[in-house]
Amino acid sequence: MAEDNNVEVPRLGIEPETFRLAAANMVDYVIKYYCDVDKRQTFPDVEPGFMRALLPESPPDHPESWQEVFSDIERIVMDGMTHWQSPGFFSYYPTSASYPSMLADMLCSGVPCIGFSWASSPSCTELETVMMDWLGKAIGLPECFIHGGHGPGGGVIQGTASEATLVALIASRSKTIRRELSRDPTQRTHDIVGRMVAYTSQCCHSSVERAGLLSLVEVRRLPVKDDGVLEGGVLKDAVLEDRKAGKIPMFVCVTIGTTSCCTFDDLEGIGKICEAEDIWCHVDAAYAGAAMVCPEFRFICNGIERATSFNFNPHKWLMVQFDCSAMWVRDSSDLVNSAEVNPLYLRHNTESSTIDYRHWQIPLGRRFRSLKLWFVLRMVGVEGLRSHIRRGVREAKHLEELVRSDGRFKVLFPVILGLVCIKLKRPGSSLENENDLNERLYDKIHEDRRIFIVPSTLNGVYFIRICTGSTHCSIEQVNKCWQVITEMAGQL
Ligand code: PLP
Numbered sequence: 001m002a003e004d005n006n007v008e009v010p011r012l013g014i015e016p017e018t019f020r021l022a023a024a025n026m027v028d029y030v031i032k033y034y035c036d037v038d039k040r041q042t043f044p045d046v047e048p049g050f051m052r053a054l055l056p057e058s059p060p061d062h063p064e065s066w067q068e069v070f071s072d073i074e075r076i077v078m079d080g081m082t083h084w085q086s087p088g089f090f091s092y093y094p095t096s097a098s099y100p101s102m103l104a105d106m107l108c109s110g111v112p113c114i115g116f117s118w119a120s121s122p123s124c125t126e127l128e129t130v131m132m133d134w135l136g137k138a139i140g141l142p143e144c145f146i147h148g149g150h151g152p153g154g155g156v157i158q159g160t161a162s163e164a165t166l167v168a169l170i171a172s173r174s175k176t177i178r179r180e181l182s183r184d185p186t187q188r189t190h191d192i193v194g195r196m197v198a199y200t201s202q203c204c205h206s207s208v209e210r211a212g213l214l215s216l217v218e219v220r221r222l223p224v225k226d227d228g229v230l231e232g233g234v235l236k237d238a239v240l241e242d243r244k245a246g247k248i249p250m251f252v253c254v255t256i257g258t259t260s261c262c263t264f265d266d267l268e269g270i271g272k273i274c275e276a277e278d279i280w281c282h283v284d285a286a287y288a289g290a291a292m293v294c295p296e297f298r299f300i301c302n303g304i305e306r307a308t309s310f311n312f313n314p315h316k317w318l319m320v321q322f323d324c325s326a327m328w329v330r331d332s333s334d335l336v337n338s339a340e341v342n343p344l345y346l347r348h349n350t351e352s353s354t355i356d357y358r359h360w361q362i363p364l365g366r367r368f369r370s371l372k373l374w375f376v377l378r379m380v381g382v383e384g385l386r387s388h389i390r391r392g393v394r395e396a397k398h399l400e401e402l403v404r405s406d407g408r409f410k411v412l413f414p415v416i417l418g419l420v421c422i423k424l425k426r427p428g429s430s431l432e433n434e435n436d437l438n439e440r441l442y443d444k445i446h447e448d449r450r451i452f453i454v455p456s457t458l459n460g461v462y463f464i465r466i467c468t469g470s471t472h473c474s475i476e477q478v479n480k481c482w483q484v485i486t487e488m489a490g491q492l
Helices: 016-039 050-054 066-080 099-110 122-138 161-183 189-195 206-215 232-244 267-277 288-293 295-301 370-379 381-404 432-448 475-490
Strands: 154-158 196-201 218-222 248-255 280-284 309-312 325-329 409-411 419-424 454-458 461-467
Touching: 016 066, 050 066, 099 370, 122 154, 122 325, 122 370, 154 161, 161 189, 161 196, 161 206, 161 248, 161 280, 161 309, 161 325, 189 196, 196 206, 196 232, 206 218, 218 232, 232 248, 232 267, 248 267, 267 280, 288 295, 288 309, 288 381, 370 381, 381 409, 381 419, 381 475, 419 432, 432 454, 432 461, 432 475, 461 475
Parallel strands: 196 218, 196 248, 248 280, 280 309
Antiparallel strands: 154 325, 309 325, 409 419, 419 461, 454 461
């Protein structure tokens, strides 16, 4: 008989009093983290595989104390972190942090539920519907996207912008199949899918191409000029060409705030073509959408009333912790009809009059993420969010001025929000011929480790992206960042 090594475990893993003390430690630790994060190196020095050497080969059989676990956070985890909340973080679009959002995450974890249907946790569904209306109104979305207790428009929280694009593309694929079959029922579904074409710009986020690969729909990345903007006319030519070749244009992903250069596609022009050609128009505003809380930045989305779906990530720039990707559709039945499967165990007797968000997303399970929106919208307020965005834009404008006042550098795209793209010039040289110089500059900055930035390219031109607006960014930090860049440039 096996030896009885049974360990008595409290139902919730540890005793309530231990939890209370540990939670207090954890809260203090997090507060201290934010107070001292400027003392940490933004990008870590660790080598790949470093973690295995720090951890035992197998998990412990017997419980360890909270103190043992707590003391290992610094020793094992923190040295290998890229500190997204550090003032030296100017690389990717930010990931938000705020105490109200953390409090909501505590509640979400503390009272777990899986809100896949209305019945699986009514508050989880209903708060989300109302919060998505609040948020939609806060960013000035047209009425057609607001649920208002009746639909057919409405919002849903996805985990990421990538999922939102995939959900939209799959819904568009299903809608197109239904439309084509109603025209000619003898067609085979996979022949229809094989003729479908989705469009986006060459500056789209990689998630759009992935959505195409995952849904077996061809994605055409259309060319942009050096301004990084996808123009309606370019789309129109591509659609006409494909229709002539017997293909079925069915989806466009418009980017508002491209990842590499924060440029804005011509939504107005593209939207008109989508309306005329019966094409789903999805707007990916993952980063830039947050700025629409400020009325003065809503112009970036002119033409939004023509979109079929719209998405942005409050978790990027709107003080809501990951994950919270807000997606709105003009007609939610497009999502519900795209992949509806209804086993008896998921059904409930109010389903005809309530929202079951499982039909609006890829997974079944979902967290109570709208708590984060509720806490942040109430404890920061829309005006508070506006000042947060405006602060990030001011920092970028300040950096732009610094760069423009230094004759060695060039600013590459209009600085509208929080991204500044720059190049070091080599007198008498073309932009492409300066690539090696800028690659060397980037390497030096990265090796120096005082700041963390990432490069990008457009049409063969390599440049350096500097993104402001993260939690601890400030004018003073931008000055320090610029000092590092100029110092490194001086050494070339
Ligand atoms: N779309 C754009 C324009 C982005 O900039 C990003 C990430 O920065 C994404 C999509 C991907 O976002 P997520 O990680 O939420 O999928």
